[in-house]
Amino acid sequence: MTQQHEKMSRIDARIPLSIRDTIDRAAAFQGRSRTDFLISAAIEKAEHVIAEQTLIRLSLRDQEVLSAALSSEEPRESPSFLASVAEEYEASVRSE
Numbered sequence: 001m002t003q004q005h006e007k008m009s010r011i012d013a014r015i016p017l018s019i020r021d022t023i024d025r026a027a028a029f030q031g032r033s034r035t036d037f038l039i040s041a042a043i044e045k046a047e048h049v050i051a052e053q054t055l056i057r058l059s060l061r062d063q064e065v066l067s068a069a070l071s072s073e074e075p076r077e078s079p080s081f082l083a084s085v086a087e088e089y090e091a092s093v094r095s096e
Contacts, residue, residue, distance in 0.1 A: 020034075027037035058066065 023037060024034055027034050030037065032040070
């Protein structure tokens with residue numbers, strides 16, 4: 001059985017020894033290697049930045065306009081498959 005491995009890349013950074021020592025200390029507190037600690041911290045920060053940048057922020061006025069537009073829409077009949085899925089879910093919840 002052959003496992004496929006993700007391609008790897010190297011990142012080099014020049015940092016002051018005092019910063020490296022701080023990173024090493026923090027990694028040791030968590031029982032991790034410097035590399036593991038840095039990768040984990042970088043991924044966490046990257047995901048946070050991406051999440052922040054993909055949020056849609058609306059002013060209060062824009063929120064009111066959106067709310068009014070959504071409230072004024074005529075409700076549509078849901079597709080029949082949604083009704084059957086809802087019934088199946090309700091039945092499974094009752095049987096538990």
